[in-house]
Amino acid sequence: MSNHEWMTPKAKAIPKESSEWEQGRYGPVWPKTPACYGFTIIADVIPGRAETIRNYGVKLEEALKGSPEILAPLKLHYLRWVLFDNDTRFMYQGIFDTDFDKYTEDAIQLFGLAGVDTVFENLVGFPTDWKTNAPAFIKFVREHQCNSFLEYGEYPFVSADEIKKALKLKAAFSEMLDQMQ
Amino acid sequence: MLELDDIQHYLLTRPHATIAEYVFVTFKNAESGRNWIASLLDTVGNAKTVMAASDTDMRWVSMAFTFNGLKALGLDEESLSTFPEPFRQGMAARAAMLGDTGANHPDHWEDHMASPDLHAVVILFARDKAEKERCIAKHQEYLHQNPGVQVLSTLHLEAIPPYDYVHEHFGYRDRITTPVIEGLGIEPSPGSHPPSKPGEFFLGYPDESGAIVPLPKPEALTKNGSYIAYRKMQEHVGAFRDYLKANGKTVEEQELIAAKMMGRWRKSGAPLVLSPDKDDHELGFDDSRNNMFDYEKMDPHGYACPVGAHIRRMNVRDNSVSQIMHRRLIIRRGGTYGPHLPDDAPEDGANRGIAVFAGCADISRQFEFLISVWANDTGFEELNERDPFCGLQDGTLDMVIPKRPIKRRLKNIPAFTNVRGGAYFFLPGISGLKYLATLNVKR
Ligand code: HEM
Numbered sequence: 099m100s101n102h103e104w105m106t107p108k109a110k111a112i113p114k115e116s117s118e119w120e121q122g123r124y125g126p127v128w129p130k131t132p133a134c135y136g137f138t139i140i141a142d143v144i145p146g147r148a149e150t151i152r153n154y155g156v157k158l159e160e161a162l163k164g165s166p167e168i169l170a171p172l173k174l175h176y177l178r179w180v181l182f183d184n185d186t187r188f189m190y191q192g193i194f195d196t197d198f199d200k201y202t203e204d205a206i207q208l209f210g211l212a213g214v215d216t217v218f219e220n221l222v223g224f225p226t227d228w229k230t231n232a233p234a235f236i237k238f239v240r241e242h243q244c245n246s247f248l249e250y251g252e253y254p255f256v257s258a259d260e261i262k263k264a265l266k267l268k269a270a271f272s273e274m275l276d277q278m279q
Numbered sequence: 280m281l282e283l284d285d286i287q288h289y290l291l292t293r294p295h296a297t298i299a300e301y302v303f304v305t306f307k308n309a310e311s312g313r314n315w316i317a318s319l320l321d322t323v324g325n326a327k328t329v330m331a332a333s334d335t336d337m338r339w340v341s342m343a344f345t346f347n348g349l350k351a352l353g354l355d356e357e358s359l360s361t362f363p364e365p366f367r368q369g370m371a372a373r374a375a376m377l378g379d380t381g382a383n384h385p386d387h388w389e390d391h392m393a394s395p396d397l398h399a400v401v402i403l404f405a406r407d408k409a410e411k412e413r414c415i416a417k418h419q420e421y422l423h424q425n426p427g428v429q430v431l432s433t434l435h436l437e438a439i440p441p442y443d444y445v446h447e448h449f450g451y452r453d454r455i456t457t458p459v460i461e462g463l464g465i466e467p468s469p470g471s472h473p474p475s476k477p478g479e480f481f482l483g484y485p486d487e488s489g490a491i492v493p494l495p496k497p498e499a500l501t502k503n504g505s506y507i508a509y510r511k512m513q514e515h516v517g518a519f520r521d522y523l524k525a526n527g528k529t530v531e532e533q534e535l536i537a538a539k540m541m542g543r544w545r546k547s548g549a550p551l552v553l554s555p556d557k558d559d560h561e562l563g564f565d566d567s568r569n570n571m572f573d574y575e576k577m578d579p580h581g582y583a584c585p586v587g588a589h590i591r592r593m594n595v596r597d598n599s600v601s602q603i604m605h606r607r608l609i610i611r612r613g614g615t616y617g618p619h620l621p622d623d624a625p626e627d628g629a630n631r632g633i634a635v636f637a638g639c640a641d642i643s644r645q646f647e648f649l650i651s652v653w654a655n656d657t658g659f660e661e662l663n664e665r666d667p668f669c670g671l672q673d674g675t676l677d678m679v680i681p682k683r684p685i686k687r688r689l690k691n692i693p694a695f696t697n698v699r700g701g702a703y704f705f706l707p708g709i710s711g712l713k714y715l716a717t718l719n720v721k722r
Contacts, residue, residue: 121376123365123643123651170599195661200652203644207603230490232644233364257661 108132108254112247122199124236128243132251134175136193139242147220148185154217155179161212168211171204172196175258179217188221195257202236280462281326281477281484285503285708288329289341289402290480290610290638291460296339296404298411299436299614301634302418304428305396309353309719311427312398316342316352317716318421319401322414325709339404340414342712343507343704345369348398353719354500361495362705365642366506370701377647378655378671383698389630390432392511392700397431400509400704402636434511434634439619444546444564447615448514448631449695451541452548455569456594458608470571472605480505480610480640487605492640500715503708507612507636508646511700512669514633517626519695526689534558536689539680540667542588550590555583575599581681587664592653600660609645610638632696642703667692 110131119126128135143151162168173195180189192198198205206228209215218224218238225234288294306312324338344352346367350359365373371385371393379385385393401418405411422428438445445454459467461474478486483502485491494501527533538544538558542551547563552572554562562568575597578584584591594608595601617631639645653659654666657676664678665671672694680687707715 123373123376123647167599168602171601195658197656197658200648200656203606203648204601204603207606211602227493229488230492232641259661 104253104256107252109250127199131249132254133249135197138244139190140244141242142222143188151220283327284325286326287341288324288326291326292330294339294404297438298405300403301434302401303431304399306351306398308427311425312352315425315428341402343706344399351398358496366703370703377650388700390700436614436616448516449519450545455548468566468570500711505638505706506642507638507704507706509702511634512632512696513699516620542584542590551584552578585680586660587662589668592666612636
């Protein structure tokens with residue numbers, strides 16, 4: 099990013115669909131925006147299962163303490179988990195640098211390791227045979243994906259790796275200045 | 280346990296052959312097609328007998344079918360609809376996603392590869408030319424008996440000189456790395472993947488998820504089968520050599536650049552991670568060491584092997600890039616076609632290259648992922664590059680060679696290769712072939 103694109107905050111309006119979108123293995127790929135790649139999955143909770151889902155929050159927290167590197171291949175920024183409408187609906191939102199569509203099988207596997215699949219099993223319409231039927235899992239995700247119509251980035255297009263690199267450099271630099279005292 | 284006597288030998292073992300012929304055919308009518316399969320059945324080798332390595336038993340024929348081929352043979356609609364979508368669509372229909380655009384677009388493919396009339400391929404291996412001639416003459420006989428089966432194209436494959444090691448036209452030693460399948464008693468070379476569950480390559484067995492993926496119907500056809508994705512890639516040897524010369528002042532520097540693009544030294548296959556500065560012939564040919572490396576711990580920044588090198592893209596060997604590399608493996612088969620271009624000869628414009636089949640159980644998860652994402656996604660590891668050999672190149676992208684204190688940039692990588700054809704085939708088991716041979720026949 100030689101032209102310091104990240105200095106200028108930027109927004110992008112996203113059409114409902116577009117013939118210009120790249121075709122992925124499972125259909126059109128949603129474009130990269132100043133807020134990177136991402137998805138928002140919204141689905142109905144199987145009645146009575148909201149508590150089960152909520153309890154997984156704690157389990158996931160623990161799982162990730164144990165192996166913090168586990169989701170690294172997905173090049174994530176943030177994940178958000180929300181129960182809403184009186185615990186009848188569930189939203190799962192992720193912000194990524196990799197394009198989720200391209201790495202869906204990785205995501206399924208990693209979500210499996212992190213216990214996310216067990217959460218999905220509490221959602222209406224989630225395929226029971228998802229373990230042997232990746233296309234069905236992917237279809238569920240794509241059918242429940244709600245595309246943004248606008249995304250904004252305060253520091254557009256900057257990747258998590260770049261942020262980490264910059265912070266490392268900053269840390270090394272201040273250490274160097276300390277050494278020079 | 281694998282039913283070795285019901286699996287075609289093709290993905291499990293290599294016969295002692297130096298010559299091969301691909302024959303691509305179309306079925307004008309179903310009955311001819313079925314009879315033709317029946318007449319060839321006896322020459323199709325199963326894995327058990329071919330692995331027993333009897334040089335006297337040369338049943339080295341393999342047969343595989345496109346989706347249109349299964350349809351033309353009369354497979355019913357209901358069964359056809361149970362095959363996975365990529366196979367049903369065929370490779371040409373998925374060109375945009377695979378990166379087969381521009382000069383690689385199916386409009387430019389040869390050998391009728393993009394035609395809906397492409398129905399089947401027969402792969403003949405032979406120990407020598409005389410044996411090949413005999414096989415082809417025999418095949419001609421079968422074709423005469425079944426005039427409804429017509430040859431669309433043929434491709435002759437032959438090893439190129441020097442003959443003391445397997446290599447392709449650019450001069451890279453090949454066939455070093457291949458997945459090993461559990462239960463066959465074969466040990467992977469040190470540093471390679473642990474043996475794969477059979478279901479990664481053969482239908483009807485547990486795969487790495489632990490489960491058996493439901494088979495397309497009918498099981499009598501699909502059990503013990505595999506998918507093989509075909510890629511014919513022309514290699515522009517002159518352009519490749521010119522590029523090395525333009526970017527390397529000395530022969531040593533040219534060799535280093537060639538190695539950096541591949542991840543292995545050209546003449547020996549020695550991995551750059553273990554021998555970053557110069558070729559090491561002994562290491563390259565030592566199977567106990569030539570895969571004994573990773574990238575994550577030994578070369579995280581790519582100072583030895585650039586992150587964009589061909590073998591580092593095709594097998595990432597780094598958990599932070601992929602935790603499911605064991606689900607992205609393919610069994611590579613095939614060889615070189617076209618005349619050898621001697622080292623000192625100028626480009627002669629001849630069509631030469633590699634014609635390979637990638638064997639797998641899931642076309643999309645394995646083959647298509649490798650090509651569409653790891654070969655062609657410029658976002659791969661934030662490189663803004665594509666694979667120098669099997670990615671789409673048109674001179675607009677560079678390739679970075681990490682180096683201290685500052686990186687080196689290989690500018691404007693041209694198209695060293697072009698895709699000249701491709702198709703998805705289903706390679707049935709032996710009983711699957713029998714099923715096709717007797718399909719719809721009143722018994
Ligand atoms: C003209 C194009 C190509 C050339 C010149 C080429 C050459 C090579 C060479 C020399 C090797 C190293 C030998 C070995 O590890 O056995 C290799 C490895 C490999 N290639 Fe290619 N290749 C080409 C196209 C492809 C395509 C189309 C695919 C995928 C379908 C592919 C997939 C692989 C894989 C998976 C490996 C093994 C990497 C490893 O395990 O470290 N290659 N290739």
